[in-house]
Amino acid sequence: MTAAASGAPAGAVPVPADPVLAARGLSARYGEVQALAPLDFVVGPGELVAVLGPNGAGKSTLLRAILGLVATGGEVSFMGSSLPRRNPAAVANRGVVLVPEGRGIFGPMTVAENLELGSWRLGRDARERQRRMGRVFELFPRLKERLGQAAGSMSGGEQQMLAIGRALMADPKILLLDEPSLGLAPRVMEEILETLGVLNRAGLPVVLVEQRAPSALKLAHRAYLLSLGRLAAVIDPREVQSHDQLAQYYFA
Ligand SMILES: Nc1ncnc2c1ncn2[C@@H]1O[C@H](COP(=O)(O)OP(=O)(O)O)[C@@H](O)[C@H]1O
């Protein structure tokens, strides 16, 4: 897909020819209300793709549409075959894993219990569970120190680390994150985004929904800009030199 092909302004950004995730003509609606106009969205192997746009632009809806959690039109494929609609368990089985807006961790449960929930599909395979936990602790050493603590008693940043850690326990083939920086202090946010960069450089494809565009653009290979439920542009982060230039996309 090019930006031009989807009705966005010209100035095509090259997209991968062999995407792992490919949505074609993907649209979404809530009842009678169309919340997302048809768009093409692709993620290549090892790519980190940012989804940017103001509040209400349709960013969360795009993630829900990819996962088949809302009524959609169009087609979504992952690693060469269609992703089921309205079947979250089957989508998770394919390795497509979401870290939802608001984190979705279980506050009264301990950190360890929350992490274990992420790997429930493993059944009794304790060795593989330990291996995955070890990897999570390498990325987020603080979680190891707090294994017995109630998740809800941790700081916002730690809870976000737990939400990402829990998603990693499912051994994702692609990770989608909905505004992981929401409500976090800049230093904590940078730490978390840095870790996403580490995961991505190790080969994990990532879709990162963010309102804090400059931070996301530092990590992203490409960025999709949404506005009022439409794709406004696909941009190459290397070409965005300034805030002003980004604002131009927002208000075009
Ligand atoms: N469950 C829902 N039912 C009806 N409308 C919704 C629902 N969720 C979101 N919307 C509407 O869809 C549009 C896009 O919302 P959303 O995807 O949450 O935007 P963003 O994540 O970019 O802030 C908004 O106009 C919002 O009001």
Ligand SMILES: [Mg+2]
């Ligand atoms: Mg949202």
